[in-house]
Amino acid sequence: MTETDYLAAVRESYDTVAATYAQRVPEPAALDPLSRGMLAVFAESVRRAGTGPVADVGCGPGKVTAHLAASGVDAFGVDLSSRMLSLARRAHPHLRFVQGSMTALGIGGGAVGGILAWYSTHHTPPAHLPAVFAEFHRVLAPGGHLLWGCYTGDEHLRPVQGYGHPVxxxxxxxxxxxxxxxxxxxxxxxxxxxxxEPQGRLTRRHACLLARKP
Incomplete structure (x- = not known):
């Protein structure tokens, strides 16, 4: 699958499910304690480093972006879906949300002190992940931090529906x-x-990785 193909599929699918997704996805305060803890560690790390704002990449309706901002982080959101961004701007008018792709963030080199990729890279075909992580490295300032969180495993999933809508x-x-x-x-x-391991609302094994740009 080419970059153009998979990005178009992600954009169109999330435009379709945006309203239902925003209703169903829990607030960060309702996440499991360990996930909340990793978000807190990330927020403290970027505050202490003082190397710039945080880009919440794949921000969706902006719930986690707002959570970071409430913890004292200068955060803004980036997403492919224009409908997701409309919901984010309506819910959080005091924050900035911009349209962009993980492979071309439209951010200057070394311009951000942190990147949050929270359950947002799993639609990227494995062959394109190196380019995504290279883009993260490019826009991070030296000493900047990345928090990646996602379900893990060794599967290629092809759903036909998501959040009650065709995708x-x-x-x-x-x-x-x-x-x-x-x-x-x-x-x-x-x-x-x-x-x-899977428990409660977590139906699959998942992981969080905290990384730093030297």
Whole structure:
């Protein structure tokens, strides 16, 4: 699948599901304690580093962007879906949300002190992940931090429905160690890894990786 094909599928699918997604996805305060803890560690890390704002990449309706902002982080959101961005701007008019792709963020080199990729890279075909992580490295300032969180595994999923609507995106689950390896190849140093087994609302194994640009 070409970059143009998969990005178009993600954009169109999330435009379709945006309103239902915003209703169903829980607020960050309702996440499991370990996920909330990793978000808190990330927020403190970028505040202490003081290297610039945080880009919430794949921000959706902006719930986690707003959570970071409430914790004292200068955060803004980036998303492919114009309908997701409309919902985010309506819910959080005091924050900035811009349209962009993970492969071309439209952000200057070294311009951000943090990147949050929270359950947002799994629609990227594995062959394109190195380019995504290279783009993260490019826009991060030296000393900047990345928090990646997602379901993990070794599966290629092709759903026909999402959140009660037809979708055309696909999902690619990778083991946490594979993601860590790719981050390392992109020039980012993984400083912490958290892996959790399915429990409660978590229906699949998932992981959080905290990384830093030297």
């Amino acid at each position: 055309s995106y696909e999902s690619y689950l990778s083991p946490a160690e594979r993601v860590a390896e790719l981050l390392g190849r992109a020039g980012l140093v993984v400083t912490a890894t958290l892996e959790q």
